[in-house]
Amino acid sequence: MDELLERVVRPPLANVWLDTLGDSAVLPSAGEHFAFSTDSYVVQPLEFPGGDIGRLAVSGTVNDLAVCGAVPRYLSLGLILEEGLEIALLERVMASVAETAREAGVSVVTGDCKVVARGQADGMYLNTSGIGALRADADLGMDRVRPGDHVLASGPVGGHGLAVMLQREEAFGFESELRSDVAPLSGLIGRVLDACGEDVAFMRDPTRGGLAGVVTDIAFRSGWRLTLDEACIPVRQEERYAADMLGLDPLDVASEGKVVIVVRAEASERALEALRAHPLGREAARIGVVEDDRDGLCDMITEAGGRRVLQKPYGEELPRIC
Amino acid sequence: MAALAEELAELTVPFRERTLRFMEVCGTHTVNACRSGVHGLVGSAVTLISGPGCPVCVTAQRYIDAAVDLGRDASVILATYGDMLRVTGRNGSLEAARSEGASVRVVTSALEAVRLAERHPDRQVVFAAVGFETTAPATAAAILEVRKRRLANFTVLPCHKRILPAMEALVSDPEVRIDGFLCPGHVSVVTGSELYRPLVDGHRIPCVVGGFEPFQIMEALVHLARQVVSGAPLLENLYPQVVTPEGNRVARALLERVFVPGDSAWRALGVIAGSGLDLRPEYQDLDAVVRFGVTLGEDRDPPGCRCGEVLTGRCRPGDCPLFAKACTPVRPIGPCMVSSEGACQAFFRYRRNERRREAVVS
Amino acid sequence: MCLAIPVRVERREGDEVWVRLGSVRMRVSVVLTPDVGVDDWILVHAGFAIQRISEADARATWALAEASGLGTTPEELVGP
Numbered sequence: 001m002d003e004l005l006e007r008v009v010r011p012p013l014a015n016v017w018l019d020t021l022g023d024s025a026v027l028p029s030a031g032e033h034f035a036f037s038t039d040s041y042v043v044q045p046l047e048f049p050g051g052d053i054g055r056l057a058v059s060g061t062v063n064d065l066a067v068c069g070a071v072p073r074y075l076s077l078g079l080i081l082e083e084g085l086e087i088a089l090l091e092r093v094m095a096s097v098a099e100t101a102r103e104a105g106v107s108v109v110t111g112d113c114k115v116v117a118r119g120q121a122d123g124m125y126l127n128t129s130g131i132g133a134l135r136a137d138a139d140l141g142m143d144r145v146r147p148g149d150h151v152l153a154s155g156p157v158g159g160h161g162l163a164v165m166l167q168r169e170e171a172f173g174f175e176s177e178l179r180s181d182v183a184p185l186s187g188l189i190g191r192v193l194d195a196c197g198e199d200v201a202f203m204r205d206p207t208r209g210g211l212a213g214v215v216t217d218i219a220f221r222s223g224w225r226l227t228l229d230e231a232c233i234p235v236r237q238e239e240r241y242a243a244d245m246l247g248l249d250p251l252d253v254a255s256e257g258k259v260v261i262v263v264r265a266e267a268s269e270r271a272l273e274a275l276r277a278h279p280l281g282r283e284a285a286r287i288g289v290v291e292d293d294r295d296g297l298c299d300m301i302t303e304a305g306g307r308r309v310l311q312k313p314y315g316e317e318l319p320r321i322c
Numbered sequence: 323m324a325a326l327a328e329e330l331a332e333l334t335v336p337f338r339e340r341t342l343r344f345m346e347v348c349g350t351h352t353v354n355a356c357r358s359g360v361h362g363l364v365g366s367a368v369t370l371i372s373g374p375g376c377p378v379c380v381t382a383q384r385y386i387d388a389a390v391d392l393g394r395d396a397s398v399i400l401a402t403y404g405d406m407l408r409v410t411g412r413n414g415s416l417e418a419a420r421s422e423g424a425s426v427r428v429v430t431s432a433l434e435a436v437r438l439a440e441r442h443p444d445r446q447v448v449f450a451a452v453g454f455e456t457t458a459p460a461t462a463a464a465i466l467e468v469r470k471r472r473l474a475n476f477t478v479l480p481c482h483k484r485i486l487p488a489m490e491a492l493v494s495d496p497e498v499r500i501d502g503f504l505c506p507g508h509v510s511v512v513t514g515s516e517l518y519r520p521l522v523d524g525h526r527i528p529c530v531v532g533g534f535e536p537f538q539i540m541e542a543l544v545h546l547a548r549q550v551v552s553g554a555p556l557l558e559n560l561y562p563q564v565v566t567p568e569g570n571r572v573a574r575a576l577l578e579r580v581f582v583p584g585d586s587a588w589r590a591l592g593v594i595a596g597s598g599l600d601l602r603p604e605y606q607d608l609d610a611v612v613r614f615g616v617t618l619g620e621d622r623d624p625p626g627c628r629c630g631e632v633l634t635g636r637c638r639p640g641d642c643p644l645f646a647k648a649c650t651p652v653r654p655i656g657p658c659m660v661s662s663e664g665a666c667q668a669f670f671r672y673r674r675n676e677r678r679r680e681a682v683v684s
Numbered sequence: 685m686c687l688a689i690p691v692r693v694e695r696r697e698g699d700e701v702w703v704r705l706g707s708v709r710m711r712v713s714v715v716l717t718p719d720v721g722v723d724d725w726i727l728v729h730a731g732f733a734i735q736r737i738s739e740a741d742a743r744a745t746w747a748l749a750e751a752s753g754l755g756t757t758p759e760e761l762v763g764p
Contacts, residue, residue, distance in 0.1 A: 175709040238707050241705040303753035304751070311671040430731055432730070564741070
């Protein structure tokens with residue numbers, strides 16, 4: 001996938017905003033800056049414990065805007081529906097979209113709907129694009145990451161991917177009640193920026209690729225070494241068990257309601273307090289530091305007391321979880 | 323843990339010059355040792371080497387080619403454990419075949435493959451039966467189930483291996499120095515720890531059966547070191563919670579009933595007598611090689627690939643010129659990088675910084 | 685393929701059992717361990733139970749797994 005994007009999709013479009021590879025594009029307009037982001041959703045199954053494709057579609061784009069320091073405001077919604085899709089299901093999904101948008105403080109202001117033949121679109125595909133104004137006190141980017149910074153996680157990771165995988169047909173011989181953590185984080189992130197402003201260097205939500213994907217990317221692209229402490233990384237017990245059963249590492253699995261934050265050391269406590277004061281950040285924790293070493297790798301101190309490199313997950317990409 | 327590391331360091335002081343080489347022959351040991359950072363705790367006098375313990379890695383290319391060719395047959399659904407998917411043979415990999423339209427299905431249990439055959443009576447299901455004695459009983463159970471249900475559309479591609487003949491071949495090789503074996507946990511659950519008796523009594527090699535947690539791995543290494551120091555090789559079982567001397571009798575009986583030891587080709591080790599599990603004559607009709615008239619071809623390693631030497635402990639993954647350059651988990655060349663139990667993938671995932679940091683230090 | 689942690693049998697249906705770990709249940713064949721019953725702890729490999737393990741030993745194995753971050757010992761094993 002990464003290769004496909006690199007070699008075929010991006011080159012014809014190359015421009016300074018696209019090339020920054022941020023979660024949203026930050027665009028100037030008459031003195032102000034806006035963030036603009038888009039995502040398509042092809043999750044299977046459409047409904048799962050803890051959420052559905054509608055909640056995912058709103059949360060995903062809202063979060064991509066929020067992690068760039070923008071206040072998400074307006075979304076577009078594109079629907080591609082398979083002929084024969086149960087109306088009641090569509091009603092439930094639309095109710096989810098509406099409720100999640102209310103929760104996030106955004107409005108769906110434009111949209112489109114198409115129907116395709118039976119056998120296409122696997123029930124439903126959604127696309128959301130979102131726009132938000134950049135906060136004046138936000139200055140976020142990979143280049144702001146410095147040695148000494150602390151790395152925080154807003155809560156337990158891996159929940160979404162595990163919950164969805166266990167509901168799939170191929171999870172033959174498995175039964176589970178695990179719930180996805182899908183949630184819009186505009187409120188949570190707003191609180192952190194209120195408390196810490198420019199002391200926040202970088203944020204990203206650990207979706208595809210999980211926590212491991214985010215921290216290894218930060219290490220690689222900032223060029224600094226990150227060191228994490230395995231014992232400090234929050235993972236829910238139930239989700240650890242599920243990962244054990246599936247032979248997966250929770251650090252490699254997607255969350256859709258969590259954020260990884262790199263913050264100046266002196267603001268770290270303030271950031272954690274702000275996170276923990278919010279219902280979606282009660283279990284926030286400091287998970288690591290940025291080291292003064294031009295290594296570009298992410299190290300982890302293991303529970304057993306050893307050290308190992310944390311690697312971006314690859315290979316058979318976990319299909320259709322977002 | 324710290325106490326174990328200290329004891330290991332003390333015991334091995336006399337061996338600083340030549341270093342003690344302990345070999346593990348189990349994919350799970352390979353991964354867990356790397357993942358938990360145990361390699362960094364063993365001190366400079368001990369090297370924990372990875373042996374031929376990864377079933378997918380040791381499956382000779384001729385079987386991979388046979389599986390891929392069968393997979394590309396339009397009448398066939400090829401059922402396989404996940405790890406086999408990306409190993410590349412003469413005619414591509416199962417994954418490549420799948421993306422070109424072949425019916426290749428990943429199963430987590432041999433019985434799932436049998437269910438596939440029941441659900442698709444119009445297709446022939448071929449199950450790629452790869453794995454050691456831990457996994458072979460599952461195939462045996464599946465075969466008996468197929469007989470019970472009288473299914474005419476199920477066969478296996480028999481690639482099961484027995485670990486002991488490979489261990490014996492390695493200790494008999496003067497180029498490979500092994501001071502002791504960390505014996506596999508789950509293979510031993512099935513076979514029983516007495517399996518390794520010939521290595522201790524015949525070849526005079528210390529053998530310790532150990533569990534998978536880092537603490538258990540370190541403990542096993544300490545016991546191996548103690549044995550070396552005492553000069554009297556023993557067969558020790560440090561995983562008695564699940565490993566007994568005779569193993570799982572029901573599983574062994576099933577193996578006896580369905581399989582008979584035969585010659586088998588291993589990557590890097592060549593053909594080892596009695597090292598494979600062939601179907602008994604009364605089950606030959608369920609052998610895919612027979613049903614489809616498959617001719618097993620030649621084995622050929624990709625040029626430059628040193629998987630063979632990695633598998634026999636002759637070199638470390640980092641010593642292969644392709645490692646982390648042309649050969650990465652995203653674009654693997656040899657099976658040791660493909661398999662999640664392979665030494666190269668484990669090294670790449672958890673120990674890649676070693677080479678880089680060593681370079682910086684020197 | 686290898687589940688190194690013991691799991692508990694919740695119910696048995698012929699040659700199969702359902703094991704539960706936390707809130708996830710998994711179907712496992714007991715053809716290789718026919719004597720396994722409800723409440724037993726077993727080791728699973730590739731969809732089959734390969735060994736029954738005593739409660740005391742399951743507890744000991746879990747204690748080690750816990751120490752290396754695989755999860756806390758299941759409540760059924762944590763005695764008074």
